[in-house]
Amino acid sequence: MNTSEVKVGNIVIGGKNPIVVQSMCNTHTADIEASFGQCVRLYEAGAEMIRLTVPSLNDVKALAEIKRRLRESGIGVPLVADVHFSPEIAIAAAAVVEKVRINPGNFHKDHEKACEKFRQLVDVCRRNGTAIRIGLNHGSLGERITGLYGNTPEAMKEAAMEWLRLCRENDFHNVVVSLKASNTTVMIEAYRLLAGAMEAEGMSYPLHLGVTEAGNGDSGRMKSAVGISALLSEGIGDTVRVSLTEDPVNEIPVARYIADRYRNIIHSSMSGLEISGKKAVADYSAPSRERLILDMSCDLGKMLVDRKIDDIEIKGSYMSDDGAPVSLDGTEEAAYFADELLQAARRRFYKPEYIACPGCGRTMYNLEETFNEVKKRTAHLKGMVIAVMGCIVNGPGEMADADWGYVGEGNGKVTIYKKKTPVLKHIPETEAIDRLLELIGSSDYSAPSSL
Ligand code: SF4
Known part of the structure; x- marks a missing residue:
């Protein structure tokens, strides 16, 4: 797929440029020391672009200071602000960093008002030379789109096309798009549909690939590699992030290897x-x-x-x-x-299917440790989909089709979800895994012989 070039600070995504490898901090952005330190480690590991979560205007100030320190240290790596729901924060961040990642559908419940906010953001980005990533994850689509198309790859593609048409109408082209899902088949289909739809309408925006909430260890790496490589092998994809519920530095060699394979720098063993x-x-x-x-x-x-x-x-x-x-x-x-x-590849399920976010500055507990404990204690529940999510703001939406969800609330408390419904709220972290297992035990679960 021929894409146009999008400039993000000193990096260019798309066109004939090599696939850009990026990652995201899991520190609290307002903790400037920790965030700066993690950016340096990510940069040294080979991250070509680094994203940080920006949940408040105070974090925008922290972001500016992190950027200042990086530049002072001679590190020019472009920074990306990850903003959810708030157009005001996105607009403030757009004046500070090289790129903002948003889901404009979440700017307002009313679509017209969301469009208006998006136009305002586009104006600020245009003035500052800031790029935008429109990031529409499976599970984070608004009711309007899912009402029309269901919670499907088709819906993801349609949502993306609406915002891209708005960019085109506003003559703004510094845009990258992502349609991530934790389910590899949903993710692959969504990007394939989008690539086809963009081509049909004469668009060539670069694509950011990733399997979100892939978890950790071998399965996190396999899910990421299956989804990303399937698309890169078809010429779809310009930048990648491998999301692991681990130290984000571990993401870089995995992403680098996958990206280099499709530049023919390295070959299969x-x-x-x-x-x-x-x-x-x-x-x-x-x-x-x-x-x-x-x-x-x-x-x-x-x-x-x-x-x-x-x-x-x-x-x-x-x-x-x-x-x-x-x-x-x-x-x-x-x-x-x-x-x-x-x-x-979702062809045979021999164990539970885990959805776990990589964690970010919104994470409210020791995600990695908790996820490993949940995995250990639920290993017998073959075929069940269990999510472990770092925050209550995005976790419930993004755990998509999970049967059960363990979602951090903050202040040492957890909410347990059955499908999309919160069934136990404000449970102390120390009890939450026991309570989750009790609930699963009292539900009508029986292991499927095959799926
Ligand atoms: S779900 Fe996880 S990665 Fe996503 S915003 Fe919340 S803590 Fe961050």
Whole structure:
């Protein structure tokens, strides 16, 4: 897909430029010391653009100071303000940083008023040379759009096209778009639909790719690689963020590797592929366990998502951290990798499906620790979708199709959701996992034999 160029500070997204790798701080933005420190670590790890959450006007001031310190340290990495709901904060941030990420549909319940606020933001961005990312995540669409199209990839595409048409009418083109979802098939379909719709209307805005709330560890990496690589392999995508519920610095090598594969700088460690009927048998000679995980996901994920194959077998070996080869031929680990990848591509569910946000300055508790504890204690609930979200502002919307949600309220309290309904509020964090398990135990859940 040929996209136009969008300038974000000293970086250009789109056109023939290399895919830009970005990440987001999980510090409180108002904690200038911690946020500056994390920006430096992200930059040193290779982040080419860094996003910070901006929940208040006070955070805009902090953002300005973080930027000042970075520039003073000789770090020119563009900063992106992540703003939800408030056009006033977005407008203030647009005068400070190089890009603002917004969902204009959340500016106001009344669509016309939301449009008016968006136009005001566009004017400020035009004056300041600031770029905009229109970020419409699955689960964060307004009632008007979901009423018309359901909570579907089609709805995501339609919502994006409405705002892009408004940009075009206002002759504003410094715009990037994202349609993220935690569900890889929804995410892939939404971007494919958008790429087609933009082409049909003669638009060429660059696309920011990501699988949101992907979780952590192997499954977080696999989901991200499946979704992002499927699209990059079709020429869709200009900038990527891998969202992990871990130290955000860990996101960079994963994103970098995926981006570099599609610039042909680096190649898969797959040494053989045999397709027998609808099963792929892939042989690897991977230099590390992480490379194996990413290569498998990039090589086989799209085939699974597009139902070209139904099953996989992983063979060969990878090198362990101490340099010894680890065989995969017929091992339990090889079967585990296959199970994980089939689940990342949503073809077979062998364990619960977890949705966990990466955390940001809005996170109200130790997300990583809590998520790992929830995973440990719910591991038997095959096929159930369980969300662990950092904040009550965006968490409930963004956990999309979860059966249960654990959402941080702040002040050491948690709300537990059953589907979209809050069923227990203000539960102390220390009790919340027990209460969640009690609720699941008393519900009519039974493990599906297959999905
Ligand atoms: S859901 Fe998580 S990542 Fe999203 S705004 Fe809340 S804390 Fe931040």
